[in-house]
Amino acid sequence: xxxxVTHPFLQVENLARIYPxxxxxxxxxxxxxxxxxxxxxxxxxxxGHSGCGKSTILNILAGLDSASAGNVFMDGREVSGPSLxxxxxxxxxxxxxxxxxxxxxxxxxxxxxxxxxxxxxxxHAMRYIExxxxxxxxxxxxxxxxxxxxxxxxxxxxxxxxxxxxLMDEPFGALDALTRGVxxxxxxxxxxxxxxxxxxxxxxxxxxxxxxxxxxxxxNGPHARIAEIxxxxxxxxxxxxxxxxxxxxxxIRNHLVDFLVSRSKLFGSLRxxxxxxxxPAVFDPADLVESGFSDRVEAVQPAPxxxxxxxxxxx
Amino acid sequence: xxxxxxxxxxxxxxxxxxxxxxxxxxxxxxxxETVAVAxxxxxxxxxxxxxxxxxxxxxxxxxxxxxxxxxxxxxxxxYDNGPNDKGIGIQLAYSLGRVLTGFFLAALxxxxxxxxxxxxxxxxxxxxxxxxxxxxxxxxxxxxxxxxTIKDASTSAVFVIFICSLWPMLINTALGxxxxxxxxxxxxxxxxxxxxxxxxxxxxxxxxxxxxxxxxISMGIAWLVIVAAEMLVGGTGVGYxxxxxxxxxxxxxxxxxxxxxxxxxxxxxxIFGVLGKRVDYQE
Numbered sequence: 001x002x003x004x005v006t007h008p009f010l011q012v013e014n015l016a017r018i019y020p021x022x023x024x025x026x027x028x029x030x031x032x033x034x035x036x037x038x039x040x041x042x043x044x045x046x047x048g049h050s051g052c053g054k055s056t057i058l059n060i061l062a063g064l065d066s067a068s069a070g071n072v073f074m075d076g077r078e079v080s081g082p083s084l085x086x087x088x089x090x091x092x093x094x095x096x097x098x099x100x101x102x103x104x105x106x107x108x109x110x111x112x113x114x115x116x117x118x119x120x121x122x123x124h125a126m127r128y129i130e131x132x133x134x135x136x137x138x139x140x141x142x143x144x145x146x147x148x149x150x151x152x153x154x155x156x157x158x159x160x161x162x163x164x165x166x167l168m169d170e171p172f173g174a175l176d177a178l179t180r181g182v183x184x185x186x187x188x189x190x191x192x193x194x195x196x197x198x199x200x201x202x203x204x205x206x207x208x209x210x211x212x213x214x215x216x217x218x219x220n221g222p223h224a225r226i227a228e229i230x231x232x233x234x235x236x237x238x239x240x241x242x243x244x245x246x247x248x249x250x251x252i253r254n255h256l257v258d259f260l261v262s263r264s265k266l267f268g269s270l271r272x273x274x275x276x277x278x279x280p281a282v283f284d285p286a287d288l289v290e291s292g293f294s295d296r297v298e299a300v301q302p303a304p305x306x307x308x309x310x311x312x313x314x315x
Numbered sequence: 316x317x318x319x320x321x322x323x324x325x326x327x328x329x330x331x332x333x334x335x336x337x338x339x340x341x342x343x344x345x346x347x348e349t350v351a352v353a354x355x356x357x358x359x360x361x362x363x364x365x366x367x368x369x370x371x372x373x374x375x376x377x378x379x380x381x382x383x384x385x386x387x388x389x390x391x392x393x394y395d396n397g398p399n400d401k402g403i404g405i406q407l408a409y410s411l412g413r414v415l416t417g418f419f420l421a422a423l424x425x426x427x428x429x430x431x432x433x434x435x436x437x438x439x440x441x442x443x444x445x446x447x448x449x450x451x452x453x454x455x456x457x458x459x460x461x462x463x464t465i466k467d468a469s470t471s472a473v474f475v476i477f478i479c480s481l482w483p484m485l486i487n488t489a490l491g492x493x494x495x496x497x498x499x500x501x502x503x504x505x506x507x508x509x510x511x512x513x514x515x516x517x518x519x520x521x522x523x524x525x526x527x528x529x530x531x532i533s534m535g536i537a538w539l540v541i542v543a544a545e546m547l548v549g550g551t552g553v554g555y556x557x558x559x560x561x562x563x564x565x566x567x568x569x570x571x572x573x574x575x576x577x578x579x580x581x582x583x584x585x586i587f588g589v590l591g592k593r594v595d596y597q598e
Binding site: 107161 | 499
């Protein structure tokens with residue numbers, strides 16, 4: 001990404017979320033001093049432990065929730081509520097069960113372009129249903145679909161409104177590993193075609209490495225914040241079956257896992273000791289290798305215990 | 316060896332057996348019996364009663380007499396020989412007319428109001444005490460007030476139906492609207508769906524099964540209440556028919572009317588059952 005830093009597509013400044021204590025004690029600050037920028041066409045993954053407020057951040061970006069402090073700007077304008085410019089893919093797919101697949105997508109299309117004729121809406125909706133490989137199932141109700149197919153409809157619906165930005169809250173969290181792998185690859189393909197800007201929450205480090213341009217790591221709450229940003233420099237197009245053979249794959253993966261296992265909880269205590277760092281440390285995979293990660297990488301590499309699903313899929 | 320009957324057929328068979336048993340017991344209980352003290356009866360009295368006093372036949376109709384009545388009444392349901400002699404079809408039509416008028420007026424009020432209450436915590440809390448106070452009042456208790464203010468017996472009966480149909484529909488609509496899944500509302504918000512479109516395309520279909528369930532309960536209650544209401548206001552309707560036949564001491568006609576009330580009630584309920592299935596959805 002060689003876009004000018006001065007013109008970020010999305011800019012988040014000093015975002016914070018504070019919950020007043022129900023018992024009248026001290027208020028709980030879930031996260032604060034959250035700053036980041038997203039450029040057009042970038043795929044950002046956010047990961048961190050439960051309770052760090054990543055879903056809240058996503059909902060604030062979507063306009064479904066509001067921050068206690070701080071601002072979000074998209075395309076130079078402040079985000080103050082939900083908008084068709086930002087499509088959301090919900091973890092629970094949130095399809096309307098009384099509508100068919102086609103009707104679910106058409107509902108979104110009709111919302112985006114109210115003046116379109118019925119045939120035009122249907123043609124447009126069908127294009128995205130085909131894109132996610134659901135042609136033939138367009139007249140089925142969601143209850144007749146498998147979990148993976150439902151989430152595909154959710155993806156088709158979000159893409160069909162051609163949003164400037166796509167927000168995904170653990171979209172594949174409820175899917176089995178096989179299905180997840182297939183849909184990840186489809187998402188990768190669609191994003192490459194559409195140059196979609198994406199903000200995605202995931203707990204799956206492999207998913208983050210496969211899909212993202214940058215990975216934001218959040219420290220544990222309370223007082224969570226974005227502690228590190230890892231530039232995912234693995235070359236595109238990426239292939240799920242070959243990506244772990246990239247020399248930088250394991251350095252990145254180990255860095256992420258190390259963060260989640262041990263470093264994520266250290267940041268809270270560090271910050272109380274020193275002054276709060278308002279901008280996260282940025283890591284490049286090349287630096288990771290130089291700083292001695294490579295020794296450990298060699299030791300870890302032959303034991304791909306954490307990735308059985310990839311081997312399964314390709315078997 | 317014969318194959319075992321399917322459960323459905325077993326149920327039908329059992330149902331038919333029960334029916335036969337019921338008719339059999341009824342038949343035995345209404346058999347005419349010769350009373351031992353017949354000799355003590357004043358012959359003049361016996362003559363006056365047309366011989367009935369002597370044999371003391373039960374005045375409760377026998378199954379045979381009942382079948383006869385049903386056949387006669389149903390073969391000419393719409394005759395009209397003046398205010399106290401109308402066919403059962405006409406009486407039922409009067410009752411149904413009142414029930415449907417009151418019911419749909421209630422729906423017209425309850426469903427929009429339920430949307431409002433279900434959509435706003437503030438309105439819900441403000442109206443809740445009134446609903447809780449008015450809901451348990453027997454609809455017939457409103458009758459004197461209705462007669463005094465409306466001054467028309469038939470309209471008063473419609474009002475009573477209106478009042479009793481209102482609460483289940485109102486409460487169920489509010490409940491259905493309040494419990495629409497957040498996800499669906501969030502989808503509507505992110506798609507910038509306008510309030511009216513959201514109400515009709517998201518909230519209404521999502522709440523429809525609950526609303527229909529409320530309508531079904533309301534219709535059931537309305538049909539229960541109309542009989543009592545018509546006994547009070549008189550003139551026409553199946554309730555009045557029952558009361559009139561009781562005054563005529565025609566238990567056969569009373570039993571016949573009871574059966575008809577049951578059949579119509581069942582039909583109304585199954586209509587709402589079918590409608591409920593149509594708007595139901597599987598998650």
